[in-house]
Amino acid sequence: MTETPIRVFLVDDHAVVRRGMRAFFDMLDDIEVLGEAGDGQAALDQLATMAATDELPDVVLMDLLMPRLDGIRATKAIKQRYPHVEVVALTSFSEAERVHVALEAGAAGYLLKDAEADQVGAAVRAANRGQVHLDPAVARKLTQALVAPQHTVTALTPREREILILVAAGKSNRDIADTLVISERTARTHVSNVLAKLGLASRTQAALWAIREGLATAP
Structure with a gap:
């Protein structure tokens, strides 16, 4: 019997990014996409609905720069309301300060948007295990800074x-x-x-x- 797939929720204001990630996860047996949202507020609204039926995701992939409610504040809200839901931050920026803020908000990992597909999968699996996964370039930058x-x-x-x-x-x-x-x-x-x-x-x-x-x- 196969294990239950890791349930993922995608949050990004670019539909093409969400489609790309969904297409990648659809090829994996151990990860399934439960839903998606175009900004932090929409994500919180949908997660509240999912929580009411006990169908929360295991991991949220969270873009950091979005309209209405950015990924940092959304991550903090998710970790306050649903401590067992892990968040992996996803952005096109690699500034150490932004990484620190995301991690301090409760993110369990940090990926750059140009990360290889297997890095995204590895980050989701690590977060689901309660481990931290950082993009190698981010880890080097953080260590230096x-x-x-x-x-x-x-x-x-x-x-x-x-x-x-x-x-x-x-x-x-x-x-x-x-x-x-x-x-x-x-x-x-x-x-x-x-x-x-x-x-x-x-x-x-x-x-x-x-x-x-x-x-x-x-x-």
């Missing part, structure tokens, strides 16, 4: 350093819990403590910091 926090790795306990290395490897809280034989709640608490001690805002920033400090290697 990351400002060093005031604290160093010496501020972390040995267990917190283990947690940081696992975060840098793209592990979800569940993966970390299984690896270290601890509860998922304890893993989540450790991750929060690591971010607080290093003065970082997201798991992605922590992963990039670990790579820059030589505690982990870039994917």
Whole structure:
């Protein structure tokens, strides 16, 4: 028996982009498109209707620059209302500042619109697993632009350093819990403590910091 396909919702103000993504996903057995919207507000309206019948998508592919309600604010609203729905940001811009804002809004990945089709599929699958997926060019740019926090790795306990290395490897809280034989709640608490001690805002920033400090290697 095959597994249930990952349910995806497309949000982009360009119909040709939505058609292209839908055509690509239609060729895959493990991903299906539930619906689409042309801006952030339309997406929120449709997701509210879907939530009422318990038919929310697993992953939303979200353009960042759109009329009415942009992708940043839409992403933040989705994560506040539907925490289990993952969002992958999609844009034609690669400025590090925009990436940070998207990730801090709750995006689980960041892709450029010229990404190869298999990169888009990989990002959706990673988000569905609770992992972060960044376009390689974006990851390099973020790593170069990351400002060093005031604290160093010496501020972390040995267990917190283990947690940081696992975060840098793209592990979800569940993966970390299984690896270290601890509860998922304890893993989540450790991750929060690591971010607080290093003065970082997201798991992605922590992963990039670990790579820059030589505690982990870039994917």
